[in-house]
Amino acid sequence: PSPALAQEEASVGLEDIVVTAQRREERLQDIPLAVTAFTSEDLERSAAAGIQDVAAKAPGVTLTQFNIGEPQLYIRGVGSSSDSAASDPSVGVSIDEVSIGRAGASALAFLDINRVEVLRGPQGTLYGRNASGGALNIYTNRPEFDTYGQLTARVGSFDMYAAEGVFNAQISEQSAARFAAHYTTNDGYAEHVPSGASLEGGTQWGARAQLRHEAGAWSFLGGLDYSEDDMDGHARVPVTASATNPAFVALVDTLRAGLDERQSFSSPNNYQERSNWGATFRAERSGQAFDFVSLTSYRSNDYRWRDNLGGLPFPSFPLEVDDQAAEDSNQFSQEFRIVSPAESRISWVAGVYYLHEEVDRSERFLVNIALPIAPPNFGGDVTFTQDAVNESYAVFGQATIPFADIWELTAGLRWSHDEREVLQQAIDNDSAGVPPPAIPLGPGGAPYAATGSETFEEPTWRLALSVEPVEDVRFYVSYDRGYKAGAFISTAQTAAQAVRPIESEILDNYAVGAKTTLFGGRLRLNAEGFFLDYNDLQVYELLGLTLVSSNADAQVFGTEIEAAFALNQNITVGGSYTNLRAEFTSDAVSGALVLPYDGNTLPRSPENQFNLFADGEWDAWGGELSARVHYQWSDDFYFDPSNNPEVLEDGYGLLGAFASWESPGGLRLSLYGKNLTDEDYRVHIIKNVGIGFSVFGPPQEFGFAISQRF
Numbered sequence: 251p252s253p254a255l256a257q258e259e260a261s262v263g264l265e266d267i268v269v270t271a272q273r274r275e276e277r278l279q280d281i282p283l284a285v286t287a288f289t290s291e292d293l294e295r296s297a298a299a300g301i302q303d304v305a306a307k308a309p310g311v312t313l314t315q316f317n318i319g320e321p322q323l324y325i326r327g328v329g330s331s332s333d334s335a336a337s338d339p340s341v342g343v344s345i346d347e348v349s350i351g352r353a354g355a356s357a358l359a360f361l362d363i364n365r366v367e368v369l370r371g372p373q374g375t376l377y378g379r380n381a382s383g384g385a386l387n388i389y390t391n392r393p394e395f396d397t398y399g400q401l402t403a404r405v406g407s408f409d410m411y412a413a414e415g416v417f418n419a420q421i422s423e424q425s426a427a428r429f430a431a432h433y434t435t436n437d438g439y440a441e442h443v444p445s446g447a448s449l450e451g452g453t454q455w456g457a458r459a460q461l462r463h464e465a466g467a468w469s470f471l472g473g474l475d476y477s478e479d480d481m482d483g484h485a486r487v488p489v490t491a492s493a494t495n496p497a498f499v500a501l502v503d504t505l506r507a508g509l510d511e512r513q514s515f516s517s518p519n520n521y522q523e524r525s526n527w528g529a530t531f532r533a534e535r536s537g538q539a540f541d542f543v544s545l546t547s548y549r550s551n552d553y554r555w556r557d558n559l560g561g562l563p564f565p566s567f568p569l570e571v572d573d574q575a576a577e578d579s580n581q582f583s584q585e586f587r588i589v590s591p592a593e594s595r596i597s598w599v600a601g602v603y604y605l606h607e608e609v610d611r612s613e614r615f616l617v618n619i620a621l622p623i624a625p626p627n628f629g630g631d632v633t634f635t636q637d638a639v640n641e642s643y644a645v646f647g648q649a650t651i652p653f654a655d656i657w658e659l660t661a662g663l664r665w666s667h668d669e670r671e672v673l674q675q676a677i678d679n680d681s682a683g684v685p686p687p688a689i690p691l692g693p694g695g696a697p698y699a700a701t702g703s704e705t706f707e708e709p710t711w712r713l714a715l716s717v718e719p720v721e722d723v724r725f726y727v728s729y730d731r732g733y734k735a736g737a738f739i740s741t742a743q744t745a746a747q748a749v750r751p752i753e754s755e756i757l758d759n760y761a762v763g764a765k766t767t768l769f770g771g772r773l774r775l776n777a778e779g780f781f782l783d784y785n786d787l788q789v790y791e792l793l794g795l796t797l798v799s800s801n802a803d804a805q806v807f808g809t810e811i812e813a814a815f816a817l818n819q820n821i822t823v824g825g826s827y828t829n830l831r832a833e834f835t836s837d838a839v840s841g842a843l844v845l846p847y848d849g850n851t852l853p854r855s856p857e858n859q860f861n862l863f864a865d866g867e868w869d870a871w872g873g874e875l876s877a878r879v880h881y882q883w884s885d886d887f888y889f890d891p892s893n894n895p896e897v898l899e900d901g902y903g904l905l906g907a908f909a910s911w912e913s914p915g916g917l918r919l920s921l922y923g924k925n926l927t928d929e930d931y932r933v934h935i936i937k938n939v940g941i942g943f944s945v946f947g948p949p950q951e952f953g954f955a956i957s958q959r960f
Contacts, residue, residue, distance in 0.1 A: 263771030282714040282726035284370040295878040295908045297922040308368040309810040309826040312854040318522035319354030319553035327832035327855035328383030335609035335638035336672040337737030342381035348547040355551035362430035372732020374710030375662030382732035393426035393462040406953030410436035431457040440485030440512040447518035452481030469534045476527040483520020486561035491895035494940040516558045524553035543587040550580040568620035575613040600647035607640040630688025631679035638672040662712040668735035671703040674748040695743030702749030706735040722767035732757040739799035753786040772816040782806040800838035807831045825862040850893045856885035873913040889935040896942035902931040916959030
């Protein structure tokens with residue numbers, strides 16, 4: 251080729267991705283671990299507003315959401331739908347390396363985000379707590395030694411209006427500060443029948459301030475953040491299935507005649523409210539023998555929600571459940587780490603970790619019921635409360651040792667010690683002790699006040715062997731053990747159930763993978779095959795209105811492939827594919843009750859998922875034009891372990907697009923669209939009497955943004 255053409259070909263390639271998945275900066279392609287990283291540019295071009303938008307685009311990840319305080323994140327079939335104050339999620343979420351104890355404190359709106367990393371498979375060594383299924387790590391932008399800012403305004407479907415601002419200032423040669431804030435409001439994409447009041451909308455706002463100071467070998471970073479959500483309630487809709495009683499099918503069809511999936515009888519008085527704030531202080535010191543990191547954090551999260559779990563009028567339909575919950579939680583965490591210097595031949599990290607968490611939770615059920623479902627006296631007013639204290643201690647270490655030029659051995663070990671103490675109460679608010687108490691405490695339960703405590707300990711580890719026979723072609727095998735501490739269940743029917751914990755989860759993960767960069771850096775192709783062997787998986791199923799908690803064994807076989815290819819200097823295409831075979835290998839036992847799960851598919855585990863994207867950048871009209879088209883597909887999956895037909899969500903695909911133009915002076919105009927084919931899909935299902943009471947995701951939507959850098 252001509253010299254000019256050869257130079258152009260040499261300049262075509264993918265940028266290196268740097269991650270901190272192993273608590274140190276490393277190239278994505280150099281670590282023997284399944285990681286997907288989303289840069290700030292990726293987040294912008296997918297119009298990502300929160301972790302729900304990231305989860306949909308990462309291999310093997312499914313996120314459903316009961317409400318604002320109970321997101322349910324699953325990776326490779328591993329997740330949790332527990333709402334107990336004395337339990338943990340199975341997938342750890344961290345913000346700037348601070349582990350978030352409560353799931354409801356993690357699903358916050360994105361604000362000034364630098365990148366998001368999704369780690370798949372148990373992260374038992376460096377993360378430990380809450381990471382038996384994997385981890386989702388969010389990193390915000392730190393203050394820089396420069397002065398600049400950006401203001402953004404947005405409008406969109408459902409009367410959405412939003413504003414965001416970022417200001418970064420260099421205070422001195424050693425100090426810098428950064429402030430970011432956002433506000434968004436919309437009228438919602440669903441409505442109450444017959445009033446026409448909006449549902450699935452609301453207002454969110456938040457702010458973050460950070461101060462950075464460099465003092466020789468020391469670096470200090472302090473931050474404060476606050477956010478509030480004032481959201482409408484859900485528009486829950488009954489969806490019948492093949493096993494639904496024909497009389498109920500006819501009744502639902504009659505009551506909902508002429509209505510679509512986003513029109514509901516759910517009360518306009520429903521709500522979802524949350525306030526969240528935190529303070530973080532990070533101190534780092536660079537040394538010759540090792541670098542030192544101290545990470546101190548306090549976080550508080552309070553939320554309230556109200557949901558009509560049936561979404562049908564009573565007594566036309568013989569069941570009405572008004573579910574109201576409130577939770578106040580706070581956590582303090584401290585981590586100390588020492589890390590090998592960047593020039594060290596052996597890369598290593600070691601540390602200690604402590605977390606103290608206090609959670610006060612209450613949930614009230616106001617139930618109206620009639621035959622043929624149950625006698626009217628089974629209805630009533632019941633409240634369950636939990637006052638829990640959770641503490642966690644850990645010591646950990648991991649090292650990567652190169653040998654024989656092309657080989658690396660990684661070995662890590664963590665010891666975790668978890669303590670739980672909980673006061674649980676069940677209160678019959680209106681029967682004055684006259685049996686039976688209302689569902690879900692009745693008909694078999696009785697009011698109680700009981701205290702339980704338990705200690706859990708477990709070692710976890712990581713072993714990985716990798717080889718790079720030629721440059722940028724790496725193969726690896728790994729064995730990881732994950733652990734999630736045992737838990738006390740919520741909404742127990744008896745005092746005995748309330749104080750009897752379910753067992754800790756133990757997960758062994760065996761993987762073989764490849765990380766390759768080919769064709770002069772134009773193609774990145776990564777793949778991993780894995781086998782997960784689960785002992786005492788913590789399982790939750792709603793039977794009627796009673797939440798049954800138990801342990802069961804399970805196995806998952808899977809394959810994941812990720813690829814990106816630079817077609818030329820302007821256009822990159824790529825995608826990912828996941829195949830899962832996730833099954834229970836035992837029944838589950840809860841007291842005297844045996845749940846027939848053996849052979850069932852794990853919840854939120856579609857057999858096939860894939861994502862495709864095309865991304866481009868061009869010089870146009872005196873500025874830079876950017877565009878992206880992306881498509882995601884999920885096979886059908888079950889929302890709970892029963893595998894009943896009413897909790898089966900059909901496969902669906904979502905198409906999105908983004909385009910922006912930016913002038914040399916920093917003016918940017920952006921346009922995006924989500925769910926462009928207007929697919930109907932469900933983000934949550936609760937089953938009862940053979941009906942799947944469902945929440946549908948947003949329909950087709952568009953948005954426009956204008957921003958100015960200065």
